[in-house]
Amino acid sequence: MQAMLLNRCAILVTPKQPYMDWANSLDTDEPRFNETEQGEGPPIFLGPDLDSIEEAEAFVHENFGLFFEHWLEMWCTDDDLWPKRRTLEMFKAWFVVRIHSMVVDTVDAPLVLE
16 A cells, blocks of 8 residues: 555644534524534545645635634524525634645545445
């Protein structure tokens, strides 16, 4: 097996307290979401292979709506219950973003798109 460097960056978006408060506000019985009970863990997004972390951060800023909506959809499929005005500032308040510029594929099998 030979490890292969992928031409992608990894973007990890994890919720902060404001997201958890929103998610829990949808359940009138009791809070259901906390950061230690995220099931399989937060999704990892693949972004373009860029020359610098600054360029990757710019990609996240340009596409924050995609990441935001993915997290909202993961918790509530009724988009009428989503926050109406979602801004970059709100995204930054609701989520922590970590970018990893090196993604290594260690599996000796073709990638399958689903």
